[in-house]
Amino acid sequence: MPPRICCALLAALAVCPWLGAAEVGTNVKLNSDGTAELHNEEQLAVNPTDPDNVVAVWRDFRLGYRRIGVGVSHDAGASWSDTLLPDSAWPRASDPGICADSAGNFYAHVLSLSNGGGVAGAAISVFKSTDGGDSWADPVDAVTSPFGLLDKQMIACDRSGGPTDGYVHLAWYDVGGGIRTTRSIDGGASFESLRQVSDGGSVQWPVPAVGPEGQVYIGWVDFSESVLKFDRSSDAGRTWGPDGIITPLLITNEPINGGIDVLAYPAMMVDNSTGPRRGTIYVAYIDRREPGGDTDIFLRRSNDEGTSWSQPLRINDDPLDSGADQFHPWLVVDEEGALAVIWLDRRDDPDNLEWNAYLARSFDGGRSWTPNVRISSASSSPAGGQTAAAGLIGEYIGIDSLAGDLYTVWTDTRDGQQDVWFAPAFDLDSDGDGVADTADNCPTVANRRQRDADGDGQGNLCDDDADGDGLSNDLDDDDDNDGLADADDCAPTDPLVAARPPETVGLIADTDGITWIWDEDASGAATEYRLDRGALVALMGGSYDHACLVTGLFDPRASDSELPGPGAGFYYLGLGVNCFGVGSAGAGRPSGPCP
Template identity: 30%
Template sequence: MHTHFLGLLLLASISLPAAGQQKPTALPLTTAPAASWQASVAIHPKNPQNIVVATSPGSVYYTMDGGNSWKQTGNVPAVGEQGDTQLLSDGHGTFYYFQTNGPGITSCFTSRDGQIWEPATSVPMGANKRNERVGVTADAKGSLYLTYTQFDAYPSEDDACRSSIWMTKSSNGKKWSTPKEISQTPGRCNDVRRAASGSLAAIAADGKSYVAWLTGQTIFMDRSFDGSMWLSNDITITRLKAEPFYSEPTLLVDRAKGPRMGSLYMSWADTRSGKDDADIWFIRSTNYGDNWTSPQRINDDAAGQQYQPAMAVDPTTGVIYVLYFDRRESEGEGLATAVYLAWSDDGGNNFHNKKISTESFLGETALPERGYTGLAVQKGIIAAVWVQDLDGKPAVFTATTTQDALGVKQIATK
């Protein structure tokens, strides 16, 4: 898969060797510049058979039968040739699709089922700034929280040029609050690995708000217990062992009713096991981010590259799921890549791993940091999406399975 390739996307539903498997399907998608392939997925909370997939730039697909058949939406225009693609459900039955074009203008589309989308509204961001790397989440009431990186200028060789994390909120995707700066630790503008990036908000059921991001290979977090007053200093979580591969962090909060409600979960990929051994890591906090567990490796191979994790927590059961690329079948420096799904039913104490792709494919030489995997979970339905090579062309694949098909055990309560 090569990001300079101008090619045909394919959306394919992969059958799983378990109960509830689907018939394989492949849908030809629109030809588009592959400057920055990204894919995202969301599930309707009241009808988990209604799943929506979005790819960059400006392509949206939906299924009403749990992934057995897909159709493309025709009324979502592309706002630019490249940029971030984010898709989510608010928990009450509305889908939101966000596009960010190259200069950093984000548009928000809304739909009830992924078939018909309302005209886009613009999300206000800093004027005369470069705004990129958007992350979006929704709280239990359906309000939206959009975080992003703001560059004074980009690219810039000026050492004084700053990048920082900002956030804006909306109750309906149409009217947005005045953006607020969240980070205190400045990032650079002339080096992506020293920039503030990869931000994502996590909102607990009681409204406690958290935002995590990466600056200079250090994962930081800020929080607010009342939704308005944020800490005056960034909380340092951990530093990545980032050469040569790493990923931006994903922060989620457990909103399922039970003893782990309110726990914070974080995952990422880095090479702390060795320069040529990238792994997927997991930590959690049960005291609002004051303290975190030691990094725990999720993948269960002896040695090999794992990268680009996407994480989701089932809001009804609290089961944690992590999707990632895996090269355990490669020999030496080979690029034979598969897709694995890991899950934990005990709050992250133990993870189980299962290969969900049917055939290996040629992976990237330079591993992508973000956007090539996506994951959504609702009521035991798991929908995964990823970007891979298919016969020398970029392709988007999706696989849908269930908690029962994976053999997830009874949820632990202690």
């Protein structure tokens, strides 16, 4: 083949192994009944003893009236079986939810209805499965009402690992009595007498959560005051204190475009990890930034058991006041303390009508969020709503997480009617840097090289004190302690980058004859590479005419399939690059910019 000559080169630092990030998994329809009936109001839970076991529940009209559908997967959502929860003494059911305890038992709760129908229930019933959702015991009525005035119940399983582990907590709205709760301390075999939680007001939509020491928290919406309220029990749900306020609201319950009712319920979870934010309470909710504006998803957090709350932080990252509504949020905090929120989002439709399911994650206690990721592979429209009951498309959707993997479920009308759709997200790479979120030391900012100057596990680009000297970056004149003041340093948090990369050696041709490989820059100054090519005739004449062939390389490796003409040849230079510019090509060998 025509001659090729290798000359001086530069390279980059050695890097940690990185994980290729998987995309959001395939969308799967869970209800297989084949009818055109309505299916919505979904929740799901992952078995903490078996991450391949996922169980979902939803409101299901396949028989022409309200029942509860249940879907079971034993392969992390790749395949599903679905049916209806077993018959009970109550002919109809609605408003389902689910949780899993530490032993892997699933508890599905339903609002049990009489033949008289209506939107309020005569009982709240709990079904238990001890075999991963494949079968369910006869339900236990946790609470009954002779007047059929129960509504909007939610469940929480205590997985604190302490003396209250295994307790099951229910909270609901009693039309005549406000927010109430009960608990089971015997694995769902029985439930204690109800306890009053709310102090008054026009209230609804209670959501319970359990803290790391068995504390129980409940949040709800107060329509009369236009606020989200909160109460806590420090004795595992036995006694309750005065109501507090999580946040004021500009929206509590109203229809948005297409006739979809949205409610500002508090999707609430607690960090029960052993990490630095253990015990932090998080609430995701819908609200407007200003009266008449589009609806957004916000987060507030409390580090003192709900005594005080952070300022609201907007999670959806579409442009402010874009006119696109976001609604129906749900929240999960995994065993490592990472947060994830799912919601329905209209940013993809300029008419603000069709929606998709979206997702965002936070690895710093909700202070920052990854770029939003679309989960659904097809858009949905209210035209597939079929009925105006329960807000047209139901009032909530679901998400759960285990070992960094996310499982999501939502209402979808791509087939012309309301169905239940599911998608997993494994090894999600939210910032697109090629490092999966679960392995990324800075998952919200692209940093493929994972540089961590002070070795604290937090990447330089996300670390408020990059050099670990006790001074925050905004107070430190030399954040990376490289001797170059931040004002003169284009990489102020990276001590390895204080000048252009040096020259290195080792350029060789790979066995295919068209790929060139060179050594990584041992100094660590190079953050990427480029390959230059020149004409051999110029080199033999004592001059250099090489120019940039390819740039932006992560590894010191590039290919060139072009062959020189007869009697001619190419020479190559491998160069290191950082924010200070192109590295040295060696004495007398210029290196110009890439086009």
